[in-house]
Amino acid sequence: MGKQHQTVSELNFEGQFLGFVGDQPKKFKHLRLAIPSGNVKIKIPKDLRCSLVTSLVPGEQIHIGAISKFNPRTSKLKFTAYQVQASGFCPIHHRLPEITAKIMVCQKSGCMKRGGKNLLSELEKTLCDRGLLDKVKIEHTDCQKSCSSAPNCVLMLGKKQYKKIHPDAIASLLENHL
Ligand code: FES
Numbered sequence: 001m002g003k004q005h006q007t008v009s010e011l012n013f014e015g016q017f018l019g020f021v022g023d024q025p026k027k028f029k030h031l032r033l034a035i036p037s038g039n040v041k042i043k044i045p046k047d048l049r050c051s052l053v054t055s056l057v058p059g060e061q062i063h064i065g066a067i068s069k070f071n072p073r074t075s076k077l078k079f080t081a082y083q084v085q086a087s088g089f090c091p092i093h094h095r096l097p098e099i100t101a102k103i104m105v106c107q108k109s110g111c112m113k114r115g116g117k118n119l120l121s122e123l124e125k126t127l128c129d130r131g132l133l134d135k136v137k138i139e140h141t142d143c144q145k146s147c148s149s150a151p152n153c154v155l156m157l158g159k160k161q162y163k164k165i166h167p168d169a170i171a172s173l174l175e176n177h178l
Helices: 046-055 116-129 167-177
Strands: 007-021 030-035 038-043 061-071 076-086 101-106 137-141 153-157 160-163
Touching: 007 038, 007 076, 007 167, 046 076, 101 116, 101 167, 116 137, 116 153, 116 167, 153 167, 160 167
Parallel strands: 038 076, 101 137
Antiparallel strands: 007 030, 007 061, 030 038, 061 076, 101 153, 153 160
16 A cells, blocks of 8 residues: 555644744745744635634634644645634634545456455445545546556545555544544
């Protein structure tokens, strides 16, 4: 199995707002937050930028709900806020999109000869054991044009696509997002 996918999880930050990052006030994409372990840069979704630019004051204490993504290829961790709450203000929410999940498992000869059937049953068993079977659609597909890395399956999680991913990793991603 390859390791080129990103690991995604949710987390909360509590810290002091240091300011926005960038030169052009109307195009700030990130803010900087001082937390006990140091400073972090957090991306702000477009629909929150306007309200935050006018409401946040450097130095104030804020709470941020964020999604973190770890890319093992670059070893970089990135954060994107979905909720920002300044003390004394009402929470400003960014509605998290409803996430749908689908797993496409290749069941053509190239993959079947190299463990495609086992991959499918391991996937079904893992999802069943972790109570996720009814939350995701499993589809059997034709050749996915990656026969050299058979057996193949693709997880579609919202708009993201994860390839060459182990059933346990699929289950963990689903648990974190559904
Ligand atoms: S047969 Fe499965 S990817 Fe080609």
